[in-house]
Amino acid sequence: MTCNANMAPTGDCCGEWNDKTYLGFDFSTQQLKAVVINENLEVKHEVTVHFDSELPEFRTHGGVQKVDNITVTAPSIMWVKAVDLVMEKLKVTGLDLSTVAAVSGAGQQHGSIYWRKGAQKILKNLHPDKFLHEQLQSCFSVRDSPIWMDGSTTTQCLALEEALGGAQRLAELTGSRAYERFTGNQIAKLFETKPESYKNTERVSLVSSFAASLFLGDYAAIDFSDGSGMNLLDIRRKDWADECLNACAPDLREKLGKPVPSYTVLGNISPYYVERYGFNEECKVVGFTGDNPASLAGMNLKEGDVVVSLGTSDTLFLWLKEARPDLEGHILCNPVEKDDYMALLCFKNGSLTRERIRNECADGSWELFSELLESTPRGNFGNIGMYFDLIEIIPTVYGDHRFNKNGEEVSRFSKEVEVRALIEGQFLAKRVHSENLGFSVGPGSRVLATGGASENSAILQVLADIFSTSVYVQDVSNSSALGSAFRAKHGFLGGDSTKFADVINPVTNWTLAATPSPDAAEIYNPMVERYKRLEEKVIAKHSSMKN
Numbered sequence: 001m002t003c004n005a006n007m008a009p010t011g012d013c014c015g016e017w018n019d020k021t022y023l024g025f026d027f028s029t030q031q032l033k034a035v036v037i038n039e040n041l042e043v044k045h046e047v048t049v050h051f052d053s054e055l056p057e058f059r060t061h062g063g064v065q066k067v068d069n070i071t072v073t074a075p076s077i078m079w080v081k082a083v084d085l086v087m088e089k090l091k092v093t094g095l096d097l098s099t100v101a102a103v104s105g106a107g108q109q110h111g112s113i114y115w116r117k118g119a120q121k122i123l124k125n126l127h128p129d130k131f132l133h134e135q136l137q138s139c140f141s142v143r144d145s146p147i148w149m150d151g152s153t154t155t156q157c158l159a160l161e162e163a164l165g166g167a168q169r170l171a172e173l174t175g176s177r178a179y180e181r182f183t184g185n186q187i188a189k190l191f192e193t194k195p196e197s198y199k200n201t202e203r204v205s206l207v208s209s210f211a212a213s214l215f216l217g218d219y220a221a222i223d224f225s226d227g228s229g230m231n232l233l234d235i236r237r238k239d240w241a242d243e244c245l246n247a248c249a250p251d252l253r254e255k256l257g258k259p260v261p262s263y264t265v266l267g268n269i270s271p272y273y274v275e276r277y278g279f280n281e282e283c284k285v286v287g288f289t290g291d292n293p294a295s296l297a298g299m300n301l302k303e304g305d306v307v308v309s310l311g312t313s314d315t316l317f318l319w320l321k322e323a324r325p326d327l328e329g330h331i332l333c334n335p336v337e338k339d340d341y342m343a344l345l346c347f348k349n350g351s352l353t354r355e356r357i358r359n360e361c362a363d364g365s366w367e368l369f370s371e372l373l374e375s376t377p378r379g380n381f382g383n384i385g386m387y388f389d390l391i392e393i394i395p396t397v398y399g400d401h402r403f404n405k406n407g408e409e410v411s412r413f414s415k416e417v418e419v420r421a422l423i424e425g426q427f428l429a430k431r432v433h434s435e436n437l438g439f440s441v442g443p444g445s446r447v448l449a450t451g452g453a454s455e456n457s458a459i460l461q462v463l464a465d466i467f468s469t470s471v472y473v474q475d476v477s478n479s480s481a482l483g484s485a486f487r488a489k490h491g492f493l494g495g496d497s498t499k500f501a502d503v504i505n506p507v508t509n510w511t512l513a514a515t516p517s518p519d520a521a522e523i524y525n526p527m528v529e530r531y532k533r534l535e536e537k538v539i540a541k542h543s544s545m546k547n
């Protein structure tokens, strides 16, 4: 009997799969992570490939190449080479890859990969005796993929909003007004500036669907959830919006392929992995999605919970039953329940900006950074800072801005004041903008923290104080790869007929990491109001510099 993804995995259909495992990937900005879980959703193996240090030939910093202040890319072939490495590392863990019943994954959102004409044929005929990167070298019509940090498409954004009758109309349709990093605007820029490369492209993938293609050995569909980060998908009809496609570039529907629900079984794993690594030929590839949607899947959320992800970017997101798009923030299709949605706010200057201040003030040590943070009082003597290494998304401002207790701009702070100003400033911004969007965090709701910086308890204390609520963390801070492994299992069990919550309900591994200090609300409520006024000052300064 052949194993069928829609069958309950009783063991009758797949006797050799008594100890099934599920493999989840996360192609995030700085690294490729893989997590393997067993049937009880316990993490059995975790491996990582760090782009800067393990693939130095690509000369990335933080996984990316900054071409200039607004143009940011990553080499497509670097991600392919990372798959070669991660597979070798998984073998070394001792994992029997024939136990993997399904694979799924996530990718940094919005980035675009351009497959050259003829690439599909190469993907379908991979030779198991060679590395992937040797075979896929020539498959890209654009060598360096524009990624989510890119802010170079303002012209295309304005044109798209105008074509659609305004920012609000575009947001109503696609879940977001036009954003520079959103893929439709990136594709429009490519078509306008490099028409030959666009013409030579037979398929455009997101990082997520590109990664899925590498496991499927064919072009993988874009899923509804990550597809909502393109300014191209009608988030209610769940199909490409022709008005948007036509405003961006010709023949785009064909180059994007048909979008699918995120839990779709795309097919069996490519024979390449069966022959080279010993996967079972019936191992399923379940649709890959964005890293934030995958994180949502990795965290057993309750109504009212807000996730704060502190990775390369900082994001806030929550589960929504209905879509009410606005001019700030994004509404994405939900990655696990087809009719639900999620709301997302993204801040570009997250961990890499924290690393810069750590290097400047704390000799590159997180320990010292945390000591400095804890050595200053809540409220930081009235000092407030805003630090934007790249043009921020909300608001679109740049540079370092420091204000003393009288609201006067100053050029420097002492080291400990600088560290607290950075962390308080980052979380004050999150509170201000999440409240603007109507996210309400209060008594009874929880903030769930994830991402690399969620390992830092001093940072989490400031988060608890500024939001006046308790902060929880999971055992695995890598919620995106974990969520991908959960999604692999959900897809394997039949995503349409099985509720995701029923699959992951056994997982309740949240630990209390910080509770708000008794005086937190008294200190931070007025500070939120001051932050708003100072942010307006910075916005005004930025616009006068542009004009």
Ligand SMILES: Nc1ncnc2c1ncn2[C@@H]1O[C@H](COP(=O)(O)OP(=O)(O)O)[C@@H](O)[C@H]1O
Pocket: 028, 029, 030, 031, 310, 311, 312, 313, 351, 352, 354, 355, 366, 450, 451, 452, 453, 454, 455, 456, 459
């Ligand atoms: N103890 C710590 N304190 C603060 N930040 C940390 C700590 N440990 C790691 N990080 C940050 O975590 C970041 C990586 O987070 P991660 O969620 O893995 O990123 P991504 O998924 O975007 O690649 C690093 O850039 C680093 O700055």
Ligand SMILES: O=C(CO)[C@@H](O)[C@H](O)COP(=O)(O)O
Pocket: 028, 029, 030, 107, 108, 109, 110, 148, 181, 229, 290, 291, 292, 311, 312, 313, 314, 315, 344, 346
């Ligand atoms: O642009 C966004 C979300 O809209 C970013 O959150 C990217 O998805 C990158 O994620 P990380 O690598 O920071 O997790």
